[in-house]
Amino acid sequence: MTVYDQLNADLKEAMKAHDKIRLGVIRGIKAQIMNAEVESADHKLTEDQVSSIVMKEIKQQKESIEEFKKGNRDDLVKDQEAKLKIAEEYAPKQMSTDEVKAVVEETIKQVGAESMADFGKVMGAVMPKVKGKADGSIINQLVKKHLQG
Numbered sequence: 046m047t048v049y050d051q052l053n054a055d056l057k058e059a060m061k062a063h064d065k066i067r068l069g070v071i072r073g074i075k076a077q078i079m080n081a082e083v084e085s086a087d088h089k090l091t092e093d094q095v096s097s098i099v100m101k102e103i104k105q106q107k108e109s110i111e112e113f114k115k116g117n118r119d120d121l122v123k124d125q126e127a128k129l130k131i132a133e134e135y136a137p138k139q140m141s142t143d144e145v146k147a148v149v150e151e152t153i154k155q156v157g158a159e160s161m162a163d164f165g166k167v168m169g170a171v172m173p174k175v176k177g178k179a180d181g182s183i184i185n186q187l188v189k190k191h192l193q194g
Contacts, residue, residue, distance in 0.1 A: 048095045048135050070131040074102055096177045099135045140179045148174055149187045161192050
């Protein structure tokens with residue numbers, strides 16, 4: 046079952062259960078998918094493109110949580126965390142830190158990177174390999190750590 050099919054099935058279940066939070070999250074993701082389909086030339090997104098939209102939603106949720114924490118808005122933090130948990134159900138399986146570390150180390154060897162001057166070259170080579178499967182900030186930290194140490 047594709048992510049889009051799963052969203053449709055879960056939307057129906059959320060409606061029946063009167064789960065307003067789940068319903069809102071699913072509708073938000075579906076709206077972003079529909080907007081992307083309208084902008085797309087062939088009007089049909091691939092599974093990777095749908096996963097990318099879900100990951101973008103998760104990133105926005107995490108950023109909102111951080112901002113609410115800075116503003117001491119614990120009530121809104123709890124609400125966003127509940128929404129984040131729901132959105133993460135539709136995300137592709139994430140790689141472990143050890144798996145990401147192995148990809149980073151392998152890529153550094155492949156591109157012959159030796160210093161922070163090669164940071165952009167390494168990031169450019171790593172990101173397509175782990176797209177949608179790992180958090181960009183973790184990748185960023187691991188690449189910096191390997192190039193500095």
